[in-house]
Amino acid sequence: MHILTAKNLNKTFHQNVALHNIDLEIPKQSIFGLLGPNGAGKSTFIRIVNQIINADSGQIQVNGENLAAKHIGTIGYLPEERGLYKKMKVGDQLLYLAQLKGLSKKEAVQKIKAWLERFEASDWLNKKIEDLSKGMQQKVQFISTVMHEPELIILDEPFSGFDPINANLIKDEILRLREKGSTIIFSTHRMESVEEMCDYIALINKSEKILDGEKSKIKNDFKSNQYTLVHRGNGIITNDTFNLENKSDLGEGLHQSTLKLLSGASSNQLLQELINQKVDIVSFQEEIPSINDIFIQLVQGDKQNKPTS
Amino acid sequence: MSKIGLVIKREFDSRVKKKSFLLATILVPLLFPAIIGGMIYFAIEESKNAEQQKVYVLDEAGSFNFENDKKYAFEELNINLEEAKTIFTESEAYALLYFPKLELSDPQGITMYAKKNPSLQASSYFENQIESQIRDQKLKASGINEAELESLKTNISLSTINVSDSGEEKASSAGVAYGIAYAFSFLVYMFVLIYGSQIMQGVIEEKSSKIVEIIVSSVKPFQLMIGKVVGVASVGLLQFVIWVVLIFVLSSAVFSMFDLNPADMQSAQQSMSGMNGNSETQAMMENSKVGEILNIVYDIPYAYYISVFAFFFISGYLLYGALFAAVGSAVDNISDAQQFTMPITMPMIIGFLGTFMFVMPEPDGNVSFWLSIIPFTAPVAMMARVAFGVPAWELALSMGLMVVGFLFTIWMAGRIYRIGILMHGTKVNYKTLLKWVKTNS
Numbered sequence: 231m232h233i234l235t236a237k238n239l240n241k242t243f244h245q246n247v248a249l250h251n252i253d254l255e256i257p258k259q260s261i262f263g264l265l266g267p268n269g270a271g272k273s274t275f276i277r278i279v280n281q282i283i284n285a286d287s288g289q290i291q292v293n294g295e296n297l298a299a300k301h302i303g304t305i306g307y308l309p310e311e312r313g314l315y316k317k318m319k320v321g322d323q324l325l326y327l328a329q330l331k332g333l334s335k336k337e338a339v340q341k342i343k344a345w346l347e348r349f350e351a352s353d354w355l356n357k358k359i360e361d362l363s364k365g366m367q368q369k370v371q372f373i374s375t376v377m378h379e380p381e382l383i384i385l386d387e388p389f390s391g392f393d394p395i396n397a398n399l400i401k402d403e404i405l406r407l408r409e410k411g412s413t414i415i416f417s418t419h420r421m422e423s424v425e426e427m428c429d430y431i432a433l434i435n436k437s438e439k440i441l442d443g444e445k446s447k448i449k450n451d452f453k454s455n456q457y458t459l460v461h462r463g464n465g466i467i468t469n470d471t472f473n474l475e476n477k478s479d480l481g482e483g484l485h486q487s488t489l490k491l492l493s494g495a496s497s498n499q500l501l502q503e504l505i506n507q508k509v510d511i512v513s514f515q516e517e518i519p520s521i522n523d524i525f526i527q528l529v530q531g532d533k534q535n536k537p538t539s
Numbered sequence: 540m541s542k543i544g545l546v547i548k549r550e551f552d553s554r555v556k557k558k559s560f561l562l563a564t565i566l567v568p569l570l571f572p573a574i575i576g577g578m579i580y581f582a583i584e585e586s587k588n589a590e591q592q593k594v595y596v597l598d599e600a601g602s603f604n605f606e607n608d609k610k611y612a613f614e615e616l617n618i619n620l621e622e623a624k625t626i627f628t629e630s631e632a633y634a635l636l637y638f639p640k641l642e643l644s645d646p647q648g649i650t651m652y653a654k655k656n657p658s659l660q661a662s663s664y665f666e667n668q669i670e671s672q673i674r675d676q677k678l679k680a681s682g683i684n685e686a687e688l689e690s691l692k693t694n695i696s697l698s699t700i701n702v703s704d705s706g707e708e709k710a711s712s713a714g715v716a717y718g719i720a721y722a723f724s725f726l727v728y729m730f731v732l733i734y735g736s737q738i739m740q741g742v743i744e745e746k747s748s749k750i751v752e753i754i755v756s757s758v759k760p761f762q763l764m765i766g767k768v769v770g771v772a773s774v775g776l777l778q779f780v781i782w783v784v785l786i787f788v789l790s791s792a793v794f795s796m797f798d799l800n801p802a803d804m805q806s807a808q809q810s811m812s813g814m815n816g817n818s819e820t821q822a823m824m825e826n827s828k829v830g831e832i833l834n835i836v837y838d839i840p841y842a843y844y845i846s847v848f849a850f851f852f853i854s855g856y857l858l859y860g861a862l863f864a865a866v867g868s869a870v871d872n873i874s875d876a877q878q879f880t881m882p883i884t885m886p887m888i889i890g891f892l893g894t895f896m897f898v899m900p901e902p903d904g905n906v907s908f909w910l911s912i913i914p915f916t917a918p919v920a921m922m923a924r925v926a927f928g929v930p931a932w933e934l935a936l937s938m939g940l941m942v943v944g945f946l947f948t949i950w951m952a953g954r955i956y957r958i959g960i961l962m963h964g965t966k967v968n969y970k971t972l973l974k975w976v977k978t979n980s
Contacts, residue, residue, distance in 0.1 A: 331757055
C-alpha cells in the first residue's frame, strides 16, 4: 500500500520546466529518500505535495484519495528554508502552528507538553524564540513539524543546522516515528544519512525522475561484479573467469587488485581460481557501490548525454 | 476556529500584547489634550501678564489720536523725526509711529519704527487703527458729524444656520466644520499609512524569517494575507475606539470642571437677551459666542460622522493595506520596499494635500468632487467633505467605488502575494509584478 502516489506530474515556471512527467510511489511506513542535485525539482515536488503550489497537470493521491485541503493535517513539513516568529513564545508558536494543522486547542496543548518533555525542553514554553540558541530553535522547529502526528512527514535537509549530537537525536526520532507508523520523505544531499536510514530512494535530475526503487535493490543493480583483493605475491594470471581491472602496490609486500568477474562466473569460482594461483589472499571483498557513487555516476552520465542543457 | 480566524487572532494578539501598543493607546489621548490645554493655558497667562508697551507717536499731520488700551500706551512727541528716533532707541518703548504731513486721499509715508521685527499681530493692529482713523477723517471731511459717525459703528457676529430639506434648522459654523474635516481626514490619513505599513512590515518579517513556507503549507496564501490585513485592522480599530472613549471621558471631565454645560449656557443667553446694558452687551457677546460653538459641537451628528468615518477608514485601509501586503511579499527587506511604497503613498499624499488645497476651501468644487470619488483619494477627501455636508448620491457613489476599489486591490495583491512570499533573492520590478498577477498557479 502506498501513502503517496504521483502520476505524470508536470510543472513549468515561465518556460522553465521544473517537473516533467514525474511518477512516484511512496510505500507506507518507510523512509523515502528524495535525491537530486540542486535545482532538479525536488522542492517543487515537495511544495506541490504540500499544496503550496499546484501542478500544471498530473495527479497526486494520498492513501488512494486525490490530494485535497483535508490532507493538510496528515502531512508534516519541515522546509529547507525554515524559521519561526522570533518575537513569539515557544508555547504560543507551537499552539498556533498545531491549530493551523487542525488540532483543537486542548489536544495541541497536551501534545506540545509531551514533546517538550521528550526533548527535555519544558522550561522553554514561555521563552521567546529569539532568546533560544540556534540548536534549540531547530528542535522547536522539528516539534512543530511532527507534533500533530502526521502520517506523512516531509523533511527537507532535516540535519542542516544541527550539531552531531542533536542530529543523532533527530535521527533517532525519525526512526522512532517510522516505527510508530509514519512515512518519511527525506530530501537531502547528505548521502551518508541516506545510506544509513532510507528504505527507498528516488533520484530526480533536470526535472525528470531517472531512478527509483528499494535502496538495497538499486545497490544490487549497480553492482559491477568487481571484487577487491588484497594479497601477497605478485602473480595473478587472468583467465576466462575474471579480468584484472586495476592493480596497486600497498607497500610491505602487499598488493591490491580489482578483479571483474566475467559473465556467468560466480564469486566462489573466482576464489577457487585465486587459491590455485601463487598469491596469498589477505582479504577478499565484493565492491558494492555507495549511493553517492550511483548519484554521481547517474547525474554526471546525464550531463554527458545532454551537453547542451 | 477557522484558519483565517487563527491568523487574525495571532496578528491581533502579537500587536496588542506589546508594551508599545499599550503606551501609544493610553498616552496619545492624554497627550493631545495636555498639549492643547497647555498651549491655551500659556496663551491666556501671557495675555494676562503682558505689560503695557509704550508706543511713541510723532504726528506731523496732527490728525491722529490713539487711545491707550491693555496692550499699548501711546505717548505723543512734538519734535522732529531724528530726535524722536534717538529718544526711541534710548527708551524701552516698543515702537515709534511716524506720520508725515499727508494728503488724506493718498496717505503716503506712514512708518513704524521698531527695534525688532514686529509680529504680524502687532503690525496689523496698527494698520487697522490707522485705517479706521483715516476713514473717520474722510467721513468727517465729507460732512458727517461725530454723532452720526458713532451711530455708524456696529459690531456683529454672524451666526449661520443650516436649513435642511425637511426645513429643520441647525446652527452651523464654518470653523467647527473645518475643525471636524481636518480631524477626520487627518485621522484616516494617519491610520491608513501607519497600519498599512505595519502590514507590510509583518509580511516582510514572515518572509525574511522564512516561517512563511511552513504557514502556507497549512493555510492558503490568500487566507494568510486576508488574516493579516484584518488582524492589523482590528488593532487599529481597537486603538481608535479606546482613543474615542478616553477623549470623550476626559473632555466630559474638563467640561464639568469648568462648568461649561451647553444647556445652561443657552438658558443664560436667553434670559439675558432681554436686557440691554451697554457695557454688559460686550461680555454677553463673548459668552454667547462660546455657548453657540458649544451648542454646535453638541449638535454634531456624531453617529453619522463616526459611521461614515468607520466606513472610509476600513475601506481605505483595505484598499491600501492590500497594496502594502503585496509590496511586502515581493521584496526581501524593508529597504527594497522603498521603491514600491512611493507609488502607493503618493495618491494618499495627493489626497491629503488636495483636501487642504481644494476640499477645505471649496467642499463642493469640481476638484473636491473628483478627489472624493476616486477610491485612492476618497477616504481622506470624502471625510473632509462630509463635515461640510455632502449630497447623499455623491456619498453613495463614493462608497460604491470604494468597495469596487478595495475588492480590486485585494484581488491583485492576492495574486502578487501568493507568488511573492515564496520568492527569495529575485530582483523584482513592475514587469515581474505584472507577470505574477497574470500567472495562474
